[in-house]
Amino acid sequence: MSKTLSQNTAGPINTFLIVQVIISILFIAFLTWRLYTVIDSGAYGPDTWLRFAISGLIIGSVYSVIAIGYTLVYGILFMINFAHGEVMMLGAFAGYFVFEALKSIPVEATGLSFLDSYQIVSVILAFLAGMFISAVVGYFLERIAYRPLRGAPRLIPLISAIGASIFLQNAAQVTFGPKRRTYINPASLQRSVGWRIPVAGEEVILTYTGVLTFVLSILLMVTLYILVMRTRYGRSMRAVAEDKQTAALMGINVDRVISNTFVISGVMGGAAGVMWGIHNGIIYHYVGFIPGLKAFTAAVLGGIGNIPGAMIGGMILGVVESLGPAALGIDFQLKDVIAFSILVLVLIFRPSGIIGEVLSEEKV
Amino acid sequence: MSILETRDLTKRFGGLSAVNRVNVAIPEGAIYSIIGPNGAGKTTLFNCITGFYPPEEGEVLFMGKNLTGLSPDRITQRGISRTYQNIRLFPAMTALENILVGAHPRLRSNFADAILRTPRQRAEEKTALEKAMKLLEFVGLKGKGDLLARNLPYGEQRRLEMARALANEPKIILLDEPTAGMNPNESRTMMRFIENLREELGITILLIEHDMKVVMGISEFIYVLDFGQLIAQGSPEEIQRNPQVIESYLGRGAA
Amino acid sequence: GGGAKAPDVCAENPDETVCAVIEPGKTVKIGYGGPMAGDYSAFGIDISNAGLLAVEDANKAGGVEGFDFELLVEDTQGSGEGGASVANLFVSDPDVVAIAGLTFSGATAAAIPIFNAARLPMLSPSATRADLTGGDQDVFNRIPFTDDIQGQFAAEYLFNVLGVKKLAVMHDGDAYGKGVAEKVQEVFTSLGGDVVAVEAVTPGETDYSAVLTDIGAAKPEAIYYGGYYPEAAVIAKDMPVAGLEGVILFSDDGTFGDTFIELAGENAEGVYAASGAPVSSPRVEEFNTYFESVYGDPPGAVSTFTWHGYDVTDALIQAIKSVAILGEDGNLYIPREALVQAVDNMEGYEGLTGMLSCNAGECNASGPSFLVVKDGAWVLP
Amino acid sequence: MRDQLKASARSGLIFGVVIIFLMLFGLTKTLSDILGELFNLQSITRTGNSGGLMLLFALLAWWAGSRAAKEDKENWKAVLRNGAVSGLVIGSITALFTFLVGSLDGADIEMRTYLAQLDRPSVQFLLYGRSIIAGALMTFFIFLIFNLVGALASYILETRHAGGYLQKKYLQIKDRISGTSIVVRYKEHPQSKWIGYGILLAGTLLMPQFLGKYWNYAMGTVGIYVIMGLGLNIVVGLAGLLDLGYVAFFAIGAYTVGLLTAPAPIPIQWSFWPVLVISILLAAFAGILLGIPVLRMRGDYLAIVTLGFGEIIRVLIRSDMMSPYLGGPQGVRDIGGPSLFGISLSNERAYLYLIILGILLAILLTNFLQKSRVGRAWMAMREDETVAQAMGINTLYYKLMAFATGAAFAGFGGVLFAARNQYTGPADHTLMVSINVLSLLIVGGMGSIPGVMIGAFVLKGLPEVLRELDIYRLLVFGALLVIMMIIRPEGIWPAPRRRMELHESGLEEIPPDESLIGEEG
Amino acid sequence: MAMLEVKDIHTYYGNIHALKGISLTVEENEIVTLIGGNGAGKTTTLRTISGLIHPRSGEVFFEGEKITETPAHELVYKGITMVPEGRGIFARLTVFENLDMGAYSQPDRSNFNDDLERVFQLFPRLKERRSQVAGTLSGGEQQMLATARALMARPRLMLMDEPSMGLAPILVESVFETIVEINKSGTTILLVEQNAMVALSVADRGYVLQTGEIVLRDTAENLRQNEMVQKAYLGIE
Numbered sequence A: 001m002s003k004t005l006s007q008n009t010a011g012p013i014n015t016f017l018i019v020q021v022i023i024s025i026l027f028i029a030f031l032t033w034r035l036y037t038v039i040d041s042g043a044y045g046p047d048t049w050l051r052f053a054i055s056g057l058i059i060g061s062v063y064s065v066i067a068i069g070y071t072l073v074y075g076i077l078f079m080i081n082f083a084h085g086e087v088m089m090l091g092a093f094a095g096y097f098v099f100e101a102l103k104s105i106p107v108e109a110t111g112l113s114f115l116d117s118y119q120i121v122s123v124i125l126a127f128l129a130g131m132f133i134s135a136v137v138g139y140f141l142e143r144i145a146y147r148p149l150r151g152a153p154r155l156i157p158l159i160s161a162i163g164a165s166i167f168l169q170n171a172a173q174v175t176f177g178p179k180r181r182t183y184i185n186p187a188s189l190q191r192s193v194g195w196r197i198p199v200a201g202e203e204v205i206l207t208y209t210g211v212l213t214f215v216l217s218i219l220l221m222v223t224l225y226i227l228v229m230r231t232r233y234g235r236s237m238r239a240v241a242e243d244k245q246t247a248a249l250m251g252i253n254v255d256r257v258i259s260n261t262f263v264i265s266g267v268m269g270g271a272a273g274v275m276w277g278i279h280n281g282i283i284y285h286y287v288g289f290i291p292g293l294k295a296f297t298a299a300v301l302g303g304i305g306n307i308p309g310a311m312i313g314g315m316i317l318g319v320v321e322s323l324g325p326a327a328l329g330i331d332f333q334l335k336d337v338i339a340f341s342i343l344v345l346v347l348i349f350r351p352s353g354i355i356g357e358v359l360s361e362e363k364v
Numbered sequence B: 001m002s003i004l005e006t007r008d009l010t011k012r013f014g015g016l017s018a019v020n021r022v023n024v025a026i027p028e029g030a031i032y033s034i035i036g037p038n039g040a041g042k043t044t045l046f047n048c049i050t051g052f053y054p055p056e057e058g059e060v061l062f063m064g065k066n067l068t069g070l071s072p073d074r075i076t077q078r079g080i081s082r083t084y085q086n087i088r089l090f091p092a093m094t095a096l097e098n099i100l101v102g103a104h105p106r107l108r109s110n111f112a113d114a115i116l117r118t119p120r121q122r123a124e125e126k127t128a129l130e131k132a133m134k135l136l137e138f139v140g141l142k143g144k145g146d147l148l149a150r151n152l153p154y155g156e157q158r159r160l161e162m163a164r165a166l167a168n169e170p171k172i173i174l175l176d177e178p179t180a181g182m183n184p185n186e187s188r189t190m191m192r193f194i195e196n197l198r199e200e201l202g203i204t205i206l207l208i209e210h211d212m213k214v215v216m217g218i219s220e221f222i223y224v225l226d227f228g229q230l231i232a233q234g235s236p237e238e239i240q241r242n243p244q245v246i247e248s249y250l251g252r253g254a255a
Numbered sequence C: 001g002g003g004a005k006a007p008d009v010c011a012e013n014p015d016e017t018v019c020a021v022i023e024p025g026k027t028v029k030i031g032y033g034g035p036m037a038g039d040y041s042a043f044g045i046d047i048s049n050a051g052l053l054a055v056e057d058a059n060k061a062g063g064v065e066g067f068d069f070e071l072l073v074e075d076t077q078g079s080g081e082g083g084a085s086v087a088n089l090f091v092s093d094p095d096v097v098a099i100a101g102l103t104f105s106g107a108t109a110a111a112i113p114i115f116n117a118a119r120l121p122m123l124s125p126s127a128t129r130a131d132l133t134g135g136d137q138d139v140f141n142r143i144p145f146t147d148d149i150q151g152q153f154a155a156e157y158l159f160n161v162l163g164v165k166k167l168a169v170m171h172d173g174d175a176y177g178k179g180v181a182e183k184v185q186e187v188f189t190s191l192g193g194d195v196v197a198v199e200a201v202t203p204g205e206t207d208y209s210a211v212l213t214d215i216g217a218a219k220p221e222a223i224y225y226g227g228y229y230p231e232a233a234v235i236a237k238d239m240p241v242a243g244l245e246g247v248i249l250f251s252d253d254g255t256f257g258d259t260f261i262e263l264a265g266e267n268a269e270g271v272y273a274a275s276g277a278p279v280s281s282p283r284v285e286e287f288n289t290y291f292e293s294v295y296g297d298p299p300g301a302v303s304t305f306t307w308h309g310y311d312v313t314d315a316l317i318q319a320i321k322s323v324a325i326l327g328e329d330g331n332l333y334i335p336r337e338a339l340v341q342a343v344d345n346m347e348g349y350e351g352l353t354g355m356l357s358c359n360a361g362e363c364n365a366s367g368p369s370f371l372v373v374k375d376g377a378w379v380l381p
Numbered sequence D: 001m002r003d004q005l006k007a008s009a010r011s012g013l014i015f016g017v018v019i020i021f022l023m024l025f026g027l028t029k030t031l032s033d034i035l036g037e038l039f040n041l042q043s044i045t046r047t048g049n050s051g052g053l054m055l056l057f058a059l060l061a062w063w064a065g066s067r068a069a070k071e072d073k074e075n076w077k078a079v080l081r082n083g084a085v086s087g088l089v090i091g092s093i094t095a096l097f098t099f100l101v102g103s104l105d106g107a108d109i110e111m112r113t114y115l116a117q118l119d120r121p122s123v124q125f126l127l128y129g130r131s132i133i134a135g136a137l138m139t140f141f142i143f144l145i146f147n148l149v150g151a152l153a154s155y156i157l158e159t160r161h162a163g164g165y166l167q168k169k170y171l172q173i174k175d176r177i178s179g180t181s182i183v184v185r186y187k188e189h190p191q192s193k194w195i196g197y198g199i200l201l202a203g204t205l206l207m208p209q210f211l212g213k214y215w216n217y218a219m220g221t222v223g224i225y226v227i228m229g230l231g232l233n234i235v236v237g238l239a240g241l242l243d244l245g246y247v248a249f250f251a252i253g254a255y256t257v258g259l260l261t262a263p264a265p266i267p268i269q270w271s272f273w274p275v276l277v278i279s280i281l282l283a284a285f286a287g288i289l290l291g292i293p294v295l296r297m298r299g300d301y302l303a304i305v306t307l308g309f310g311e312i313i314r315v316l317i318r319s320d321m322m323s324p325y326l327g328g329p330q331g332v333r334d335i336g337g338p339s340l341f342g343i344s345l346s347n348e349r350a351y352l353y354l355i356i357l358g359i360l361l362a363i364l365l366t367n368f369l370q371k372s373r374v375g376r377a378w379m380a381m382r383e384d385e386t387v388a389q390a391m392g393i394n395t396l397y398y399k400l401m402a403f404a405t406g407a408a409f410a411g412f413g414g415v416l417f418a419a420r421n422q423y424t425g426p427a428d429h430t431l432m433v434s435i436n437v438l439s440l441l442i443v444g445g446m447g448s449i450p451g452v453m454i455g456a457f458v459l460k461g462l463p464e465v466l467r468e469l470d471i472y473r474l475l476v477f478g479a480l481l482v483i484m485m486i487i488r489p490e491g492i493w494p495a496p497r498r499r500m501e502l503h504e505s506g507l508e509e510i511p512p513d514e515s516l517i518g519e520e521g
Numbered sequence E: 001m002a003m004l005e006v007k008d009i010h011t012y013y014g015n016i017h018a019l020k021g022i023s024l025t026v027e028e029n030e031i032v033t034l035i036g037g038n039g040a041g042k043t044t045t046l047r048t049i050s051g052l053i054h055p056r057s058g059e060v061f062f063e064g065e066k067i068t069e070t071p072a073h074e075l076v077y078k079g080i081t082m083v084p085e086g087r088g089i090f091a092r093l094t095v096f097e098n099l100d101m102g103a104y105s106q107p108d109r110s111n112f113n114d115d116l117e118r119v120f121q122l123f124p125r126l127k128e129r130r131s132q133v134a135g136t137l138s139g140g141e142q143q144m145l146a147t148a149r150a151l152m153a154r155p156r157l158m159l160m161d162e163p164s165m166g167l168a169p170i171l172v173e174s175v176f177e178t179i180v181e182i183n184k185s186g187t188t189i190l191l192v193e194q195n196a197m198v199a200l201s202v203a204d205r206g207y208v209l210q211t212g213e214i215v216l217r218d219t220a221e222n223l224r225q226n227e228m229v230q231k232a233y234l235g236i237e
């Protein structure tokens, strides 16, 4: 059982470790010092901090949902599904088309479009379409680009995934055109409209789209967690993750489980895509790439291969990205630097991520 | 004087004391065995000696010097080699390359030598290769040097693993179940081979085994571990008669 | 005019590097390089689409001496490497006589030395980095106003006309946006204004609420954003949430265009932008209609440089016509040096984007006009 | 028989869907134009070569038909039946699609708002410029008829043993060639491989003389990626450390040469050669520096952290904070090039020679390292880190060495790259560089030097070759990457050792191998 | 009709010809053992029967039904389970979860508790450790778990690959006692063993494999007396 997850936990002390620790301590000292100066300077009022937190949590929740897509596939095949960001992008487009179509259907009774007349139904339809399309894409992705490579060395499906990612991105570009599109939301989900919370004499807006995104992500993740941890189906997934041959000997159809994993991860990706569209409003063929990369980082941060890890990793990444630069008094341009530094720092101390299982090295 | 000695060696995993205040002492040139039920801590003891696990308490002495806390590579350089319960060769390297890796601590050429192909490096490579060939022959794998380790049959992999360990020119070699998965005939061949190691190369041997024919056949002295603790030690005859050992390990049928 | 001596030059130097020789049946090629795939492909595709129309128009009108024009469109991916690669591709083709590009300053910077060595005149629709013109080369020209000019005008407008005293400056970290933004910052400060925050965003993202929140804490009266419309739209969308309700968003000509309004929706109201787009005229209207009928989107919708794309190609075609000589052997001769000079000294060319005259590489020094979004359309304030 | 029909229908379905996607991508037009030009077919509509389109569809149908015929090769009735089923399925799907598109278009719905390729002319084109019904019917019958033709043709070829005959002929010819004296002598005398190398080398050295400016430049890019590929081969292929942030060292090389030879942003203008050495050393040093925090990470954790490093470097280069020192988004211009005895070497050809020299050096080094104690230590580490340490190998030291060596190669590549373009900027140092280098390793065949070269050509040269395809360039490239992995997972020219392994075991039958690059972990 | 019938199977790993025409039968309620040296093809035979790999030629019948190409996961539902070589426990799942996986193929969950009781009776040690993570069990315990898990699928034919490997002598005894017990309760067993002596003492019949071929077939008693077997596999000279 030499999974990549296994880490040499109890190793001998050596000079390099000491160097690492020193670097880390210096880094933490630097962080603390910056944080102190920023807070001390009083540049930000409580309303600002709250805004940072809100924005971080919302984007974090989307990262989490995407990250789960990575984690599921990784957990079962030990492969980075590089094209997952594109799966998400296609889901976002599907949702977009649903909204567009519904907007063009007039409803006699109300004099408004279907989209504005039946808003809840419309949103549900958009999510269903996004999840469905992404699930289909995920399914075929596995069938075409990954299944023939089952059992090949791990880098090979990785390259195949990169190829698939390039393909899907460009396919979307040529079919949908290169321009960016605005998600036309139903009336009550207008962006920048929401509850206004008075904080320290200022009004902080908590947008409906943001709340929808956040609540929906949590709901999706909890459902999925229950599915994986509590049901027979989830157990079969975990068994396949551990050992495919033995799983087959238990009567589990390994191929089907893997296909289903891609479908589920596609569903999550599609949902994330539609959320992204509804909350952020702008989509184009490249829209999946950066969130995909971030979400994968989040999955690793939390401990790849496990669902709560992806959730926590996503949230932390979102919050660090939104709060970090301000809290440390660093340019926002450098937020990725902060995010990755935190990742390195975490991995130095917890080599399997924040709540990744600390597996012992195979018994020597 | 004993070549290898542990003093109150203790290794814990969480609440479990896998090795608990174990004292063993192996004289130079001897063949000693460790037996004990599954999960008794035998392999863990090896791991502590070879530096894979830092022990919580106690120390390991090798030729009178303290090894505790050194990293595995340093310990190997001092002259301790080992094999693994489930063979761990470098599967995609050839048999010869496996042995040459084993000789790593005995070679001196460094990075600069490699880049510049200094005469010193070339000479050293040549002698190393000759020695590796000899070892290959010694373990009966002559002519199979260019095969990938993973393509060798099981028994030959075991022997290759030993050759790799021997390339380090060790003073003592620790063997973890060298006859596991072999039938009685094959085990006997392995026994002869181990005896040869000592006769021809003068290497001290410490051995973990579940096959009583092997253990009783070649060891001069046996330690018995159970639940991390030494419960008995003595000559094969003594051990075979020890009621505690029979109770927890041998079973009545074996007596 | 200047082409009178050309046959002699070409007769003396039958070398293709001095005179392009187009055999009958072949086309006179103009090169265009821009990002055709990937993140910024909208620019390359849109600009080259406009250029293709210019070529089509020219060919309908009989080409040059019966020879057809052709626009070669190549992908630079917007990077320096791509720019150099495409430049080498073009200079390897003896039938390429001029370059309607490139798009993006980085790619252009890498391509200029190559074109300079090969004596291929360039007329860029969109490479606006100030330092591209000048240096020891004379092939590079462009029709958009430079970043410096735009920055100067914008800062003055903000301070003098809009009466802004506390300004936050943002940009997208790319050469263009950053160049303009820095100029704005410099001029605004020198005018006596107060720049309360400077931040850059990562382009391509669709959520900037955090960085805007940070800016909001500095309580600016206006935000100047240097960059392109996709990010500007995100900024406009995220400003209310970040506590920047009622703050003016002021941007550059990379933002101007209907797509910005489409993307930002009602958040676009009250946003200012500089415009190099043409003032409406019958000719422009005609072009707009035709372009939309061919490509589905109106000009300015996919990128803001559609008209520029048409103009540079057409201006080059005119320049080529002015120097090309039909030889007695039926070949078309185009003296390269004369063409470089012709583009360099272009005077009074009537384009869609206005009257263009080149001076040391700058063909449009008139500066931008500023427009504001009212009721979903760009209008003069 | 039911099974056969089902299989034919399924194959038809797949073909149909793929063809619809081709139409959606607009690739049908590009391909038809290429075909039309190739066969000099008459164009019917203004927007594309309809003759080419028919030919394209006919060819696709032929292919589909011959695939359907494979279901039962013995019986001509079955062959026809299967071909017909497949043809019917493809025909009706595609005809339905064209019909639908045509009707929507006829109903004055602007489809381009959603599907960018379906503008009016392309719809007309898909209907061969005819009415909707006629166009759809034509599509249907082309597929039906040519499916049958394809099926019959493959039946005749196979059963009349024409195929077998051809194959026999091919083998004969192959035998005859390998039987000729030169080849035999070549095989008998292994030292004669040096002659082969000599010829190859001479060819390589002569090549720049015959290539034009553009291809000299393009080959130069390929060459730079060969150097980087060889470097990454040490890190990933030999030492087994999955590094996705390789571009960081490339950037360090490029920027060092930029900053130290260009007039701005730092007013130092040293000459090229000493700066080359400094850059390489600096890159190697950076390799060690970046190596330290990630030493104990394995596998994909290492991958994502190194990827992070690459991004950090790129973000820093772009950032306002560093721009006074690094030039920010504008990059560094007027980078100095090499000169020898007062002669400037700043032209594509001279650079290509310099790059070839670099490659030779890199190959030599790789070879030396691979066959030394160091190389063995790396391999052992890759195979089983724990045991490698138990063999007396100081794995931390060797990991750092691997990072440093790989980084030095990348730094070298970066220097050549920046000096040749006389410019470098943040856009040159994106994640795609790392991905390209890694992909070229895998595509070419990990651990094999010819493989690295072929891989570099495929990854950096193929997109140049694919320029014909306009906006489909990257689309096709992505698809090719996937296809290549599926049909040749071991790479195009794998190291003999890996070829041996992957051919010994049928892929689907061996248990999943969780190691990085093909050797059990 | 024999319960399991294997007819002249040839199995390959890529180009390696691992089984060169193996034929064997197992009758209901028998214990049949395969013995042979390292690499003889014992494991491969079991893997072929259990559907993990498929033979290139030859046929396998289970209760008269042809199962040559049936994938492993479907065979479990037909009543064949395998205790794989090296135990193949799910190291990160708990003992209980492992047993639960064993019952994956059982559509009727109502039997689950009964079955659990039954295997806990057989292996009281597992009951003590039901919530321990399986990867931390000792070798002997892991072997018990693997066997117990296979029993949870209510197999009619159980394939066991070297169940005594790496076990302490005292455990070897108990493993074989268990095997006999399982067999008595109505499960047919095909057993692969290195420990030929013990294997032949519990088995009814046996086959001897050498480099992918069957060289001997006989009753266990006769094989024990066979000179060649004694020499090669029993260590008797």
Ligand SMILES: Nc1ncnc2c1ncn2[C@@H]1O[C@H](COP(=O)(O)OP(=O)(O)OP(=O)(O)O)[C@@H](O)[C@H]1O
Pocket: A360, A361, A363, B013, B018, B036, B037, B038, B039, B040, B041, B042, B043, B044, B045, B085, E135, E136, E137, E138, E139, E140, E166
């Ligand atoms: N890395 C580890 N983490 C937690 N527990 C461990 C670890 N390694 C060993 N153990 C536990 O320590 C005990 C001793 O294990 P060890 O492998 O030393 O046994 P052993 O005597 O070699 O047994 P066997 O004969 O089965 O090989 C066992 O209970 C085992 O589960």
Ligand SMILES: Nc1ncnc2c1ncn2[C@@H]1O[C@H](COP(=O)(O)OP(=O)(O)OP(=O)(O)O)[C@@H](O)[C@H]1O
Pocket: B153, B154, B181, D505, D510, D511, E013, E016, E018, E036, E037, E038, E039, E040, E041, E042, E043, E044, E045, E085
């Ligand atoms: N995954 C594999 N890939 C390639 N060859 C294999 C594989 N598994 C087994 N073999 C080969 O097939 C042959 C039969 O192996 P098998 O494992 O069936 O032997 P065995 O009798 O079970 O031996 P052992 O007693 O060692 O378990 C051997 O030559 C072995 O090398």
Ligand SMILES: [Mg+2]
Pocket: B042, B043, B044, B085
């Ligand atoms: Mg052990």
Ligand SMILES: [Mg+2]
Pocket: E042, E043, E044, E085, E161
């Ligand atoms: Mg076996």
